Amino acid sequence: MKNLPMIVRVAGGLLFVTYLWGMAAHGAELAASRNQLLAAFVLNFAKFTSWQGAKFKAQAEGASIQIAVAGDADFAEKLTEVVKARAADAKPSFQVSSASMESLKSANIVVSLYGEEDKNLDILKKLKGCQCLTVTFQEGLASKGSVINFYTEDDKFRFEINLSKSKSENLEISSLLLKLGKVIP
Amino acid sequence: MRNFICASSFIFFFIVFHAPLLFAASNNPAEISDLDLESLMNVKIEGATLEKYSLAEAPATVTVFTSKDIQRIGARSLIDVLNLIPGLSVATDTQGVLGIAVRGMWAHEGKTLLLIDGEEMNELSFNTFPLGNNFPIDTIERIEFIKGPGSAVHGGYAELATINIITKSGKEVDGIVLNGNYGQMQRTYGERNGGIGFGKSFQNWDVSSYFSAGEGHQSDREYTDSQGSKFDFRDNGKADPIYANLGVDGYGLHLKGIYTRYKMTDRTAYGTNTIRAFDDVFEGIHLGAKYEVRPISTLSVVPEFHFHQNKVWNETDDSAKAVAQLFYDTLVQEYRGGISTRWQPLQNLVAYFGVEGRIQNATDRAPGSVFKNGLTKISYYRNAVFSELNWNPEFANFSAGGRYESQNIGGGQIVPRLSVTKAWGGLHSKLIYSWGFRQPGVENLRFNPALKPELTKVAEAEVGYQWNKFILSNLNLYNVTLDRPIIYNYSGTTQSYRNASMAGTYGFETALLGNFQWFDFNLNYSYFKTRASEPTDYAVPDHPETLLGMANHKVGMNANVRLWDQYTRLNLSNTFYSKRFGYEYNAALGAMKIKDFSEAFLVNAYLEREHFFFDGLSAGLGVFNILNQDFRYIQPYNGSHPSVPSPSREVVAKAEYKIHL
Numbered sequence: 001m002k003n004l005p006m007i008v009r010v011a012g013g014l015l016f017v018t019y020l021w022g023m024a025a026h027g028a029e030l031a032a033s034r035n036q037l038l039a040a041f042v043l044n045f046a047k048f049t050s051w052q053g054a055k056f057k058a059q060a061e062g063a064s065i066q067i068a069v070a071g072d073a074d075f076a077e078k079l080t081e082v083v084k085a086r087a088a089d090a091k092p093s094f095q096v097s098s099a100s101m102e103s104l105k106s107a108n109i110v111v112s113l114y115g116e117e118d119k120n121l122d123i124l125k126k127l128k129g130c131q132c133l134t135v136t137f138q139e140g141l142a143s144k145g146s147v148i149n150f151y152t153e154d155d156k157f158r159f160e161i162n163l164s165k166s167k168s169e170n171l172e173i174s175s176l177l178l179k180l181g182k183v184i185p
Numbered sequence: 186m187r188n189f190i191c192a193s194s195f196i197f198f199f200i201v202f203h204a205p206l207l208f209a210a211s212n213n214p215a216e217i218s219d220l221d222l223e224s225l226m227n228v229k230i231e232g233a234t235l236e237k238y239s240l241a242e243a244p245a246t247v248t249v250f251t252s253k254d255i256q257r258i259g260a261r262s263l264i265d266v267l268n269l270i271p272g273l274s275v276a277t278d279t280q281g282v283l284g285i286a287v288r289g290m291w292a293h294e295g296k297t298l299l300l301i302d303g304e305e306m307n308e309l310s311f312n313t314f315p316l317g318n319n320f321p322i323d324t325i326e327r328i329e330f331i332k333g334p335g336s337a338v339h340g341g342y343a344e345l346a347t348i349n350i351i352t353k354s355g356k357e358v359d360g361i362v363l364n365g366n367y368g369q370m371q372r373t374y375g376e377r378n379g380g381i382g383f384g385k386s387f388q389n390w391d392v393s394s395y396f397s398a399g400e401g402h403q404s405d406r407e408y409t410d411s412q413g414s415k416f417d418f419r420d421n422g423k424a425d426p427i428y429a430n431l432g433v434d435g436y437g438l439h440l441k442g443i444y445t446r447y448k449m450t451d452r453t454a455y456g457t458n459t460i461r462a463f464d465d466v467f468e469g470i471h472l473g474a475k476y477e478v479r480p481i482s483t484l485s486v487v488p489e490f491h492f493h494q495n496k497v498w499n500e501t502d503d504s505a506k507a508v509a510q511l512f513y514d515t516l517v518q519e520y521r522g523g524i525s526t527r528w529q530p531l532q533n534l535v536a537y538f539g540v541e542g543r544i545q546n547a548t549d550r551a552p553g554s555v556f557k558n559g560l561t562k563i564s565y566y567r568n569a570v571f572s573e574l575n576w577n578p579e580f581a582n583f584s585a586g587g588r589y590e591s592q593n594i595g596g597g598q599i600v601p602r603l604s605v606t607k608a609w610g611g612l613h614s615k616l617i618y619s620w621g622f623r624q625p626g627v628e629n630l631r632f633n634p635a636l637k638p639e640l641t642k643v644a645e646a647e648v649g650y651q652w653n654k655f656i657l658s659n660l661n662l663y664n665v666t667l668d669r670p671i672i673y674n675y676s677g678t679t680q681s682y683r684n685a686s687m688a689g690t691y692g693f694e695t696a697l698l699g700n701f702q703w704f705d706f707n708l709n710y711s712y713f714k715t716r717a718s719e720p721t722d723y724a725v726p727d728h729p730e731t732l733l734g735m736a737n738h739k740v741g742m743n744a745n746v747r748l749w750d751q752y753t754r755l756n757l758s759n760t761f762y763s764k765r766f767g768y769e770y771n772a773a774l775g776a777m778k779i780k781d782f783s784e785a786f787l788v789n790a791y792l793e794r795e796h797f798f799f800d801g802l803s804a805g806l807g808v809f810n811i812l813n814q815d816f817r818y819i820q821p822y823n824g825s826h827p828s829v830p831s832p833s834r835e836v837v838a839k840a841e842y843k844i845h846l
Contacts, residue, residue, distance in 0.1 A: 037228055044222045
């Protein structure tokens with residue numbers, strides 16, 4: 001230790017002080033994996049959305065809310081895990097389905113997470129008029145037909161809501177959701 | 186020293202591989218999903234999928250560094266990032282300027298394209314970009330290092346590699362950002378830079394701006410020239426940057442303006458020390474505009490225009506006139522325009538087509554100096570047409586394309602590009618065969634108007650496997666051949682360029698990447714060997730397996746460990762370079778002689794804290810070159826210039842404050 005140059009000793013001391021300072025400044029805060037957090041958001045969206053027509057009827061009768069995932073098998077797996085981990089009597093109940101086009105059209109919520117924009121746009125195009133709450137995670141998709149589009153800011157999820165698209169799909173989005181998200185007219 | 190290195194390595198690996206055990210913890214999925222929406226908005230995302238995973242099917246060998254990666258390693262400049270990438274290294278040119286080497290090949294002059302926000306940053310005289318305390322690192326959102334020719338897409342400078350830098354958009358900044366860094370070497374400061382940026386996204390518009398300025402020293406060590414004369418870099422090796430970047434995006438319109446000024450002071454000249462240090466200025470203005478039009482949903486058309494102006498190696502000090510070949514004042518302007526189209530007739534078929542033209546006007550403002558035409562002004566024209574077809578059926582992804590580019594003096598060149606990639610579950614593979622080329626630049630042609638474009642042929646194969654959600658490994662084999670390489674030489678009195686017959690290397694790069702909730706790591710190794718017929722300028726006598734200034738073996742290690750919360754992280758990195766060779770002054774001989782430079786370990790540690798005291802403030806403190814290795818940047822050709830020193834052990838402090846508006 002005595003052989004170390006002064007500058008290294010000073011730097012070491014500063015590192016230690018920084019650690020202590022940092023510890024004092026903040027305690028541990030909650031964090032979650034990307035898929036875990038995304039799943040929690042998607043399940044929450046269902047609580048703040050009302051569907052019309054047949055999907056409204058199913059929602060009113062307490063049927064499970066159908067969520068279909070396309071483009072990310074890992075997320076589908078995590079979402080299924082999260083849904084299974086919920087209490088048996090938790091309302092609303094959810095059912096996660098595969099990514100066939102039939103299941104997408106009949107779903108209440110469609111999460112399209114392809115890496116390629118073209119594939120996401122293709123899904124959005126095919127779902128036009130199906131009264132689905134479409135959820136994506138790619139820059140610019142909220143203005144290209146997705147109802148809710150995620151983005152990140154300071155390592156936290158944020159979302160934008162395409163209000164006119166939600167109206168054209170006969171979806172009623174609650175004011176809380178509109179307050180927390182960035183509304184695109 | 187050996188014991189110290191062993192001990193350091195042991196501690197490094199101990200921390201890397203035991204961190205998950207020390208800090209293991211997890212959140213219950215049910216607990217997270219039970220949170221209400223407002224609470225979820227405050228939960229941080231951890232263990233995001235590696236960016237590299239999405240590149241498994243990209244038709245290129247790509248390494249990505251995000252702003253988060255850069256922040257975590259505490260990088261002082263691009264050099265700290267390059268050190269961690271397999272197959273890339275840094276060497277010295279003349280007048281102390283540092284440049285990049287790719288896969289054992291000196292790739293400084295016209296062989297590597299540097300893009301910042303789509304603007305070509307290579308200067309227009311020699312087509313280089315000086316590394317060092319240049320191009321602010323903290324404004325970068327993402328860097329893509331693409332090895333292998335990109336000429337078919339990007340044109341002449343992307344012969345061996347492309348560095349694509351994307352800076353932070355207005356949406357990402359979302360307010361005002363202030364940042365600064367200070368580095369203290371053993372005998373003087375390494376750099377002291379500060380910057381301010383503003384960025385905001387308004388409806389469909391995005392505005393970003395950033396300005397920075399600073400001072401630095403290239404090193405604080407002693408240098409010995411080719412005659413045995415010495416000087417101290419502490420008093421003679423300044424590196425002072427100024428940088429500004431302004432961008433506006435909206436409704437398909439993209440406007441960009443970048444200004445760079447990098448002032449070095451130099452006494453090394455061409456290997457014989459000058460009597461005092463002279464200012465050596467690199468200055469560039471880059472303006473660009475492009476506009477995306479979609480006449481139908483499957484077709485995108487992008488017309489674009491760029492203006493670029495450069496002064497490089499600018500030495501206009503009156504006393505520099507007394508030193509032969511130092512007084513230099515040439516201004517080059519380039520106007521570049523083109524149209525590119527993207528057409529997707531089928532879901533799995535995309536076609537690209539484009540045309541491009543550029544005019545370069547050079548003016549020599551040094552008294553009495555003229556170009557080969559006998560005038561102080563000269564113009565060059567280049568025209569290009571390029572196309573690429575991407576077909577992605579279920580069983581594989583095929584890409585075929587090419588570019589034809591002609592220059593009014595250097596002649597024409599066609600370069601094809603073919604690739605097949607496929608990912609099956611966790612396994613991915615790539616086969617790439619591509620050509621690249623380098624059109625001689627304004628100053629290359631001044632020295633030798635008969636120069637022809639050099640041609641590079643690269644064959645690559647890559648296989649990678651994602652073992653689970655957290656671990657990825659890959660192996661890349663390559664073979665690089667340069668036909669008619671343009672070689673620079675300085676004989677001690679005159680400079681010259683010529684087309685040699687052939688050069689090339691072959692080798693492999695392998696990497697193991699891990700990304701866990703509590704730590705991530707990157708271990709990589711690269712190896713190259715020289716091909717048979719090398720130009721004598723690059724060759725090492727009695728060592729045909731290697732090239733001047735290049736390490737045949739390179740190991741990069743980086744580990745980032747989360748400490749007591751997600752805002753505090755410790756980064757440890759080490760770059761190992763095997764033995765290298767270069768020409769140095771030999772006191773016994775009284776002349777330059779080949780010398781072997783022993784192995785080097787560049788070990789760094791950096792502690793980073795986000796939300797330091799209050800939201801928006803991040804700070805970090807680190808030590809670079811902990812072992813205080815006397816690492817030298819070697820001239821990679823026999824040009825009479827001894828190696829230049831790198832910074833000694835350096836303590837670095839960085840801080841950034843963001844104000845959201």
